[in-house]
Amino acid sequence: MNFKSLPQLLDYFKEEKTCIEYYEQIRWDGKPVCPHCGCERTYKTTRGYKCANNECYKKFTVTVGTIFHGSKISLRIWFAAIYLATTHKKGISSVQLALDLGITQKTAWFVLHRIREMLKDKAPQMLGENNMVEVDETYIGGNNKNRHYGKKRSQVDNTLTNSGEVYQPKKMVVGIIERNGKVALKHVPSADLNNIGALISKHVPKGSTIYSDEAPVYSHLKKYYTHDNVKHSLNVYVENGVHTNTIENFWSVLKRGLYGVYHQVSAKHLERYLDEYSARFNTRDLSSQERFEKFLIDSESVLSYKRLTNINKAS
Known part of the structure; x- marks a missing residue:
């Protein structure tokens, strides 16, 4: 896979099975790990995996514990949204994303905020060590x-x-x-x-x-x-x-x-938009595919609609 445009990405991810296998490789390097307890002993089920730890023994899929957690949207649509949101230099609105992907504006708004949660710098590096x-x-x-x-x-x-x-x-x-x-x-x-x-x-x-x-x-x-x-x-x-x-x-x-x-x-969500713009700027030297995979590696962050809409509610 070496996509340089949205049509090439969608041509590769034609089936949901391909998306799941690809994301499993990105997240687990092909070796499933229980997101509930961290146990590496798992076995495959008809719809995903099950933890072999007797104290846990929970079922899970590769999307549990990530920005895709609980989403009814296919990974194919999610991957297209991530590509559009991270390659448009000035961003993309929820209205435009909804039109492009055939989803509602409310859903597109939530999708974009989950993507911004993924774009948040989890391990900020020091600046200026070798530069002004x-x-x-x-x-x-x-x-x-x-x-x-x-x-x-x-x-x-x-x-x-x-x-x-x-x-x-x-x-x-x-x-x-x-x-x-x-x-x-x-x-x-x-x-x-x-x-x-x-x-x-x-x-x-x-x-x-x-x-x-x-x-x-x-x-x-x-x-x-x-x-x-x-x-x-x-x-x-x-x-x-x-x-x-x-x-x-x-x-x-x-x-x-x-x-x-x-x-x-709004002041309530401004910090998330700043995460979006800084992430795009800081990865400007990467190719479309390198940027896409880098952000997917950092996608282990759950953002519920309730938490999103209640953040700093007083503001």
């Missing part, structure tokens, strides 16, 4: 002049009053990117030292070279890193190799995708 790093923040949301104003509930009688305040604040995203390398993204409530400093400490080893703009929140970096900044307020964007153009270019791709494809993203 840029750090910057951006805001997701429309221009203030185009956004909704004036609706706020009175604490006296719970009626709607005109407040003149922005209805929903913009959502802040911090990004750390290696030049010619990978990116790490995080949705944070505010651009303060606790949020940004913690993210940099998590992803960038001390002693690395970091470039940023002149925002005061980055002034502490000189204590632990080789830090320099570029003066955007003086209309200076590149000076002796110091710039943040790499992360600025990434922001343009992110925003064109969020605004052009998804139109609006």
Whole structure:
């Protein structure tokens, strides 16, 4: 198998049996392991496998304990959805995916979020060990002049009053990117030292070279890193190799995708969309098949509809 397009992928995965055998090879290397207890002693049944451990003795298939868990959609459709979601540079909407695959929009929305669960970086690597790093923040949301104003509930009688305040604040995203390398993204409530400093400490080893703009929140970096900044307020964007153009270019791709494809993203699910965009960017040098197989290896993560819709419900 060496597919380079969706028709080639669908030609190979014509039957569900082929999909199951392929995924068993990806997940288990051909040797089934019980997802309930981890026992390697299993035997085949008419519909899957059964654990030989007397304390467990449960039936299972290769999809149990993965993003495909409990799904009634065939693996053939799932594989097509994964291919489309990971090869479109700016993503694909649930409406478009539903039309392409012949499923409902609600199902397509759930499928895409399960795929984003798979794309989440399970073992983040340190950035900047052999390269320069840029750090910057951006805001997701429309221009203030185009956004909704004036609706706020009175604490006296719970009626709607005109407040003149922005209805929903913009959502802040911090990004750390290696030049010619990978990116790490995080949705944070505010651009303060606790949020940004913690993210940099998590992803960038001390002693690395970091470039940023002149925002005061980055002034502490000189204590632990080789830090320099570029003066955007003086209309200076590149000076002796110091710039943040790499992360600025990434922001343009992110925003064109969020605004052009998804139109609006809630704070509740923004982190999942960031996982999607960073995963595609970090695997941009892989072929379509290599990327597809890499993501399938990381697919052992169950996301129920209830957990998805209840995450940070207060937000």
